[in-house]
Amino acid sequence: MTETVPAPARVSVAGQRVRTAVVIVVLLIAWEVVARLITGSFVLAAPSEVAVSLVQNAGLLTRALLVTGQSAVAGFVLGNLAAIALASVAVLLPRTERSVTAVALVVFCLPLVATGPVLRVVLGPGDAPQVVLAALAVYYTTMISLLVGLRAAPSGWFDVVRSYGRGKVSALRYIRARASLPYLIAGLQIAVPAAFLGAMVGEFTGAESGLGVLTIRASRDLDIQLTWALATVATVVSVIAYVVIGAIGRRFVTETPPIILAPARPRASPGRRTRSALWTAGVVLVVIVVLWWGGIIVTGLNPFFARTPIDVALILSGAEDGGAVRDELLSALAETAALAVPGYLAGLAAGAGAAMLVVLVPQVAGITMPLAIALRAVPIVTTAPLVVLLLGRGTLGGITLVAIMVFFPTFIACLYGLRQAPGQALDVLRSYAAPGRTQLARVRIPAMLPAFFAAARMSVPAAVLAVTVVEWIATGTGIGSLMALAASRSGYDTLAGAVVLVTALSAVGYAAIGAIESRVLRVYAPEQQT
Amino acid sequence: MAADAGTDGGGVVDPGRAPAVEISGVTKVFPGGLEAIAPLTLTLEPGRTTALVGPSGCGKSTLLRLIAGLDEPTDGSLLIAGAAPAAVAERGQLAVAFQDPSLLPWRTVRGNIALPLSLTRAPIDAEAIDHLITLVGLDGFGHVRPAALSGGMRQRAAIARALVTRPRLLLLDEPFGAVDELTRQDLVAELPPLWRQRGTTTVLVTHSIAEAARIADRIIVFSPRPARIVADVAVDLPHPRTPTVSRSTAFLSVIDRVTDALARSRGNDHASRP
Numbered sequence: 001m002t003e004t005v006p007a008p009a010r011v012s013v014a015g016q017r018v019r020t021a022v023v024i025v026v027l028l029i030a031w032e033v034v035a036r037l038i039t040g041s042f043v044l045a046a047p048s049e050v051a052v053s054l055v056q057n058a059g060l061l062t063r064a065l066l067v068t069g070q071s072a073v074a075g076f077v078l079g080n081l082a083a084i085a086l087a088s089v090a091v092l093l094p095r096t097e098r099s100v101t102a103v104a105l106v107v108f109c110l111p112l113v114a115t116g117p118v119l120r121v122v123l124g125p126g127d128a129p130q131v132v133l134a135a136l137a138v139y140y141t142t143m144i145s146l147l148v149g150l151r152a153a154p155s156g157w158f159d160v161v162r163s164y165g166r167g168k169v170s171a172l173r174y175i176r177a178r179a180s181l182p183y184l185i186a187g188l189q190i191a192v193p194a195a196f197l198g199a200m201v202g203e204f205t206g207a208e209s210g211l212g213v214l215t216i217r218a219s220r221d222l223d224i225q226l227t228w229a230l231a232t233v234a235t236v237v238s239v240i241a242y243v244v245i246g247a248i249g250r251r252f253v254t255e256t257p258p259i260i261l262a263p264a265r266p267r268a269s270p271g272r273r274t275r276s277a278l279w280t281a282g283v284v285l286v287v288i289v290v291l292w293w294g295g296i297i298v299t300g301l302n303p304f305f306a307r308t309p310i311d312v313a314l315i316l317s318g319a320e321d322g323g324a325v326r327d328e329l330l331s332a333l334a335e336t337a338a339l340a341v342p343g344y345l346a347g348l349a350a351g352a353g354a355a356m357l358v359v360l361v362p363q364v365a366g367i368t369m370p371l372a373i374a375l376r377a378v379p380i381v382t383t384a385p386l387v388v389l390l391l392g393r394g395t396l397g398g399i400t401l402v403a404i405m406v407f408f409p410t411f412i413a414c415l416y417g418l419r420q421a422p423g424q425a426l427d428v429l430r431s432y433a434a435p436g437r438t439q440l441a442r443v444r445i446p447a448m449l450p451a452f453f454a455a456a457r458m459s460v461p462a463a464v465l466a467v468t469v470v471e472w473i474a475t476g477t478g479i480g481s482l483m484a485l486a487a488s489r490s491g492y493d494t495l496a497g498a499v500v501l502v503t504a505l506s507a508v509g510y511a512a513i514g515a516i517e518s519r520v521l522r523v524y525a526p527e528q529q530t
Numbered sequence: 531m532a533a534d535a536g537t538d539g540g541g542v543v544d545p546g547r548a549p550a551v552e553i554s555g556v557t558k559v560f561p562g563g564l565e566a567i568a569p570l571t572l573t574l575e576p577g578r579t580t581a582l583v584g585p586s587g588c589g590k591s592t593l594l595r596l597i598a599g600l601d602e603p604t605d606g607s608l609l610i611a612g613a614a615p616a617a618v619a620e621r622g623q624l625a626v627a628f629q630d631p632s633l634l635p636w637r638t639v640r641g642n643i644a645l646p647l648s649l650t651r652a653p654i655d656a657e658a659i660d661h662l663i664t665l666v667g668l669d670g671f672g673h674v675r676p677a678a679l680s681g682g683m684r685q686r687a688a689i690a691r692a693l694v695t696r697p698r699l700l701l702l703d704e705p706f707g708a709v710d711e712l713t714r715q716d717l718v719a720e721l722p723p724l725w726r727q728r729g730t731t732t733v734l735v736t737h738s739i740a741e742a743a744r745i746a747d748r749i750i751v752f753s754p755r756p757a758r759i760v761a762d763v764a765v766d767l768p769h770p771r772t773p774t775v776s777r778s779t780a781f782l783s784v785i786d787r788v789t790d791a792l793a794r795s796r797g798n799d800h801a802s803r804p
Contacts, residue, residue, distance in 0.1 A: 156632030163598050164649040164695075165620030174649065178636050253636075 044390065045228040053225035054232065060214070061233055067210040068199050069237070071127045075134020076195040080188060082135065083142035091150045091176060092168055098276070101147070102284040103291075108140035109461050109506035112198065113468040113480050114499045116205035117487030121305055130202030130210070137198030138191035140461075142184070149183025150176045185249030192245065193238040200234070201469065205487075219385040219473065227385050307496035315497045325493050328482070329501055336478035339395060340467040343402025347463070348456055350403060351410025352448070359418045359444060360436050384466075388474040398470045398477075405466035406459040410452070417451025418444045453517035460509045464502060548576040548698055548731045549611030549618070551597060556606035557756075558592055566592040568756040569606065576611075579722065579732040581742035583788060584752030585796065590735045591629065593757065594701050597733060598626045610699060618699065622650030625697035629704045631688035633676040639663065639687045640672040646695045662690040665720060667713060681708035689721065700725055700732045706741065718744050723770060739792075743784045744771050751791040761791030 028047050035046030045053070054061065086104060090097040112133055119129035150172075157175050166174075203212025211230055218226035289309050296306045307315070318326045358364055384401055391397035418440075425443045434442070471480030479498055486494035551574040558567040566589040574580050582590045595601045596608055599615030610618045618624050625646065633642045640659055647654050663672050666686035676684050685708045692700060706714045722745045725732050736742050742749045743765060751761040765784050767775055775781055 154630075154632065156628055156630045157634060159595075159600055159626070159628060160632050160645070160691075161649060162600055163619055163624065163626045164622050164646055165599075165616060165618075166649050170649060174645065175634065178634070 045225045049225045050228045050232055053229040057226060057229060061211075061229065064209060064211045064214050065233060065237065067127070067207075068130070068196070068203065068212065071130035071199040071202065071210070072134050072195040074127075074131040075136075075198055076138055076191060078131065079135030079138035079195065080142050080191060083139040083146060083187070084184075086139070087143050087146035087150060088172065090147060092172065097147075098280045099283040099287065101143070102280055103287050104140055104143055105461075105510065106284060106288055106503060106507050107136070109464065109503045109510070110136065111468045111480070111483065111499060111502045111506075112137065112201045112465060113472050114483040114487070114495055114502070116202055117484070118305075118495065118499075119202070120205045121487075122299065122301065125206070125208065127202075127207070129205060130199045130207060130212075133202035134195040134198035137194040137201075141190050141194065141458075142187035145183045145187030145190075146180055149180030149187075152183060153179040182249070182253045185245060185253060189242050189245050189249075192241040196234055196238050204473065215385060216473070219388070224389060227389065231386055305490070305492040307492060311493075312496050312500050315493050316500070321493075325497055328494065329479070329497050332477075332479040332482040332498075333501065333505075336467055336471065336480065339398035339471070339475070339478065340402055340463055343399040343467065344406055344459065344463040346399065347403035347406025347459065348410050348452075351407045351455070352414045352452055354407075354411050355414035355418055355448070356440060356445070358415060360440065384470050384473060388470070393474050393476070395475070398467065398475050401470045401474075402463050402466045405462050409459055409462065410455040413451040413455035414448050417448035450521060453513065453520065457510055457513045457517065460513060461506050464506045464509075468502070548729045549623075550574060550576045551699070551731065551733070552607075552609045552612075553593075553597075554607050556593075556596065556603045556608050558589070558596060558601070559604045565756040567596075567603075568758045570757065570759065571606075572750070572759065574731060574733060575748075576731050577726075577729045578747045579726070579734060579745055581734045581736055581746035581749045582752065583736060583739060583742050583749055583792065584757065585754050585792070586737070588752045588755050589757030590752060591703050594626070594703050594733060594735050597699075598624060598701050600626075622646070622652065622695050623697055624699040624701065625692040625695055626701040627685075627689045627692035627703065627705045629707060631676070631681075631684040633684055633687055633691075635676055638673050638675055639668055639679070642676065642687055643691045643694050646691060650695055652695065659690075659694065662693055665693075665724065666690045667716065682710050682713060685709055686713070686717070689717070693721075693724070696728060698730060700730045702732065702734045704735055704737065707737075714741075719770065726769065739785055739788045740776070742788065743767075743781060744776060749784070749788050751788055751795065753795040760795040761788065763787050763791070 031044075032046045032048060035044040035049070038044060086100055090100045115136065116129060116133055119132050123129050123132070153175050157179075158171055161171050161174060200210070200212035200215065203210040204216055207213055211234060215227070215230050217223075218230060293308055295301075296308060314320050315325050316329075318324075387401045387404065388397050391400055426439055429439050429443060467478070468480030468483065471478040472484040475481065479502060483495055483498045483502075485491070486498065551572075553570055553572045553574075556567060556570045557565070559565050570593070582593065584590050592601070596603050597610070597615060599619045608615060610624070615624070633639075634645065637645065640663070643659050643662060644654050646652075660672070663669060666689055668683060668686055668690070671679065671683065671687075676687070679687065685705065689702075689705050692702070706717055709717060718741060722732075734742065734745060739749075746765055749761075749763040749765060750759055751763065752758065753760045763784060767778070767780055767784070771781070
């Protein structure tokens, strides 16, 4: 076997599209057959039934889509503007970069399940909570894309600007802004489903109309057809928006939009690494406390539900209630970990494994890659009710949803990483007629590691989001359910404690993966460790 | 990095006159201890073309970056007409043609050549740009993006970009490295008269001794790293240096002297090793 490199470039774009279309049709037929076989089990709606439901509920769905779409668009615009502003600050004032990205990460780790009800209380019954949640769901990924893009220029270009005595502002205007465009477009594409997801989660918290409201209602009424129809609508709209943004991007940008996996590892000399990490952590803590406490003071939030950092410290230390709330939180967290950790690991393993399989069987690669890219456009949490339908409200359903949430980004990142394998190194192995699996083990997997770890890091907040949402709307266990219950019963001590714990654990998990990554990459990809 | 704000204007090059470059006791040691330039003292006369010749990696390009104000010397002083390089750069009075053309891929050839005018907030002179495009032999490629050009064509566009602001000090780092031989001969014949007529002080880094002898008024030969001057050869030949001139005994004697100096510097280097 000498030809193991998937070579999508040799397949024409049109040919690839036809193949993808064929695969989709085959999948639809298989779905129809399976659904017909297990009909009456209240699990799977056949495509034909979904189509009927779509037609029957066309008016209802359109109205809901307009409501959700409006919130999603508003959140998309606000979140991405915030991302552009934050990334520009980080580039113009490089000293602030580590702190800006770290604070942005912590805010991104805030569990939407808890921020949703809190925003509902603070902002009232309108669409403001949906908009804010949509903005919160998109800004981080766009900011990371942009930060990579704003640096994606060779130093020679900056020398030209500097040789005319111009500084950072000119470099931003003439070089960085334009060089980052493909990255911005890639970020915006990923932001589309995220905005939809944020808006729908916002609606779960008690909006009056919208796709999120209908999803909750259909799920409760065991209206299988409508549940599937809703997921279809959310998916189709996201995919269309994803494709449209890509098409608009191609009009302005000739470069191929890159696949952004995660922020570049922060640079620090070895001696200073610990000190600079501690310094950043300190700055982040101060900024968070200022934002938190300042937010309470500025908005004049009612002390009935507002909790200051000191309040939360007292709650978590058990100083006031003998630790009742803390113990409740910790036992809920243990339940959550039982879903989140296996789901996260399963998702990583399945994503990396599927990517390797695709590389070993190049015939499927041409079809899988576009399909996988398209699947990024699916707001995965909207499929939560479907997974619950299929696998029940128990542990398996929860673990599966987390795994699905982690699977897609990992799969795409690993596939991308495997493709990054240096051609010359592969040629050396091929010149000794090394079989495909040897090439995989010796060259491709090491080349894949940076992408794999980038996906693993970015999947931590995604897994937390998935597990809290599935606990909330399905399993009724763990911290997600506890937060939702606390919000509905005005248990603001519990809610505040849960938010702090979940956010802190997400950030710690992210940092822990980053630490493992550093150790592994030091061996396998030292060039990534600048 | 310099800020975008203007300077106090002190010590700025008189736009009507070419500047001298005064280098005294300049050294450059990179972080990690790599010594690129040993203490170097050198004056480049205004309006003249000086070629810097030396083995690969000897520090010529580093010196050029110091003159351009892109890097700071570790020690010593470097003044352009009495002013710091950064101040001269801020006035748009110097220009560099880099070894790597560094064209912006989203701008056309014309857009890339116009970039320095935007950077220095000068009006875009379409006619001057057309003239430069013709001069570097890129007629008909003005609207083309760099990706569609050959390496040599990109380098020529970069040279045109360096000339567009009519700099008083022109720094050329291997400007013809990727250009094919015939085009190179054309450029060597046509470009130097342009900057000589404008009275530009020019510094040319090159590997080609013949090119240095064709273009320069003075050739400075450097030792292997850290760069020290091993020879300073005046090229007292009339301009333009036509093929007839370049077959003259005087021309060949310049080539010989530079070649000898280079060989000596390498020999000395070997001899000095234990």
